Amino acid sequence: MKKIHIIGLGLLGGSFGLGARQKFPELIITGTDANPQNLKDALTLGIITEAKETPDADTDLVILATPADTLGKILIDTLNQVGENTLVFDVGSTKAKLCGMMADHPKRKQYLAAHPIAGTEYSGPKAAMADLLNRKVLIICELEKTDLHLKEKAYQLFDALNLKLRFMDPEEHDRHLAFVSHLSHISSFMLGETVLQKMADDKNIFDMAGSGFASTVRLAKSSPAMWAPIFTENKENILSALDGYIANLKAFREKIAKEDSKGLLEEMTEINKIRDILELGK
Structure with a gap:
């Protein structure tokens, strides 16, 4: 070469x-x-x-x-x-x-x-x-x-x-990436937007932002010129991933609204299992 x-x-x-x-x-x-x-x-x-x-x-x-x-x-x-x-x-x-x-x-x-x-x-x-x-x-x-x-x-x-x-397989690739990459970026961008909207009313909000916020919103610093085309090119898979994500957010919101501490605890404990999955992937 x-x-x-x-x-x-x-x-x-x-x-x-x-x-x-x-x-x-x-x-x-x-x-x-x-x-x-x-x-x-x-x-x-x-x-x-x-x-x-x-x-x-x-x-x-x-x-x-x-x-x-x-x-x-x-x-x-x-x-x-x-x-x-x-x-x-x-x-x-x-x-x-x-x-x-x-x-x-x-x-x-x-x-x-x-x-x-x-x-x-x-x-x-x-x-x-x-x-x-x-x-x-x-x-x-x-x-x-x-x-x-x-x-x-x-x-x-x-x-x-x-x-x-x-x-x-290319179709399998696009389907999986919609969940483990593309959805992550959308989530980060939307968290950033939500906080920026709040900042218009409360200029001190970033004084309270810790490492958790920084790590979660990190991907919102990614290039829009690169990511906007990805979202449209993989539209169908991303919409499917978003539908599931939005449904989970709504269900989680409902548990909070009902002060369902037991349900929240059980759900988050189940989700904690992702730690083991991520460790296996290293």
């Missing part, structure tokens, strides 16, 4: 670039970003070695790390440009729509549908970290549809970055 091209030089794209350069010092990494400042920062920070709109003919890997609603067009345009020895993979949070779009593409074997479960609440090239992907899970969908020899190029990078590979 000698050359990588990255489209989208924010947190994930930038972290792939930094991590790859750390592991392969001689690697040539070109890239582009719709935001001129991101492109400038990526060059300054050493995420890429050269700014280029399109990948060179001899590029081994092209990484697509742009907002979810832009990936389809960029993926098709990129596949139409690259030679037969180039593999293109995306790092988007939704997979079913992309995989469906690519089903009959003549260069389908040159595409790998991937999603690293990694990130922070910060965005842009300055948020990128060389070790962001270390020991993180990377979900791959429809692996069998990618050319055997081409995916070895991606595996070389994934192995160097110490990613843990998992394999999943």
Whole structure:
């Protein structure tokens, strides 16, 4: 592997670039970003070695790390440009729509549908970290549809970055992510909005905010430009997750209204079991 091209030089794209350069010092990494400042920062920070709109003919890997609603067009345009020895993979949070779009593409074997479960609440090239992907899970969908020899190029990078590979059906991926990722962000954004609305009446409310509030609302600092498209791209699964969440909130509210201390205690004790599940997943 000698050359990588990255489209989208924010947190994930930038972290792939930094991590790859750390592991392969001689690697040539070109890239582009719709935001001129991101492109400038990526060059300054050493995420890429050269700014280029399109990948060179001899590029081994092209990484697509742009907002979810832009990936389809960029993926098709990129596949139409690259030679037969180039593999293109995306790092988007939704997979079913992309995989469906690519089903009959003549260069389908040159595409790998991937999603690293990694990130922070910060965005842009300055948020990128060389070790962001270390020991993180990377979900791959429809692996069998990618050319055997081409995916070895991606595996070389994934192995160097110490990613843990998992394999999943694209529809299953989107359904699960709606609950364990997308719903979490919606919940955090809405908590932030509720507190901001209260702040209009009570300027001192943040003086009482402790670590519990900070950790719960942390995701509300995430990039709206990235998350708004995810919510619409995975609409059906997210609406289903939201329906269940809202129903649980209403039921919990009812217990509080009735001063049902026993019911609240029992419900929260049952929910505490999630600690064991999360420990198993580490």
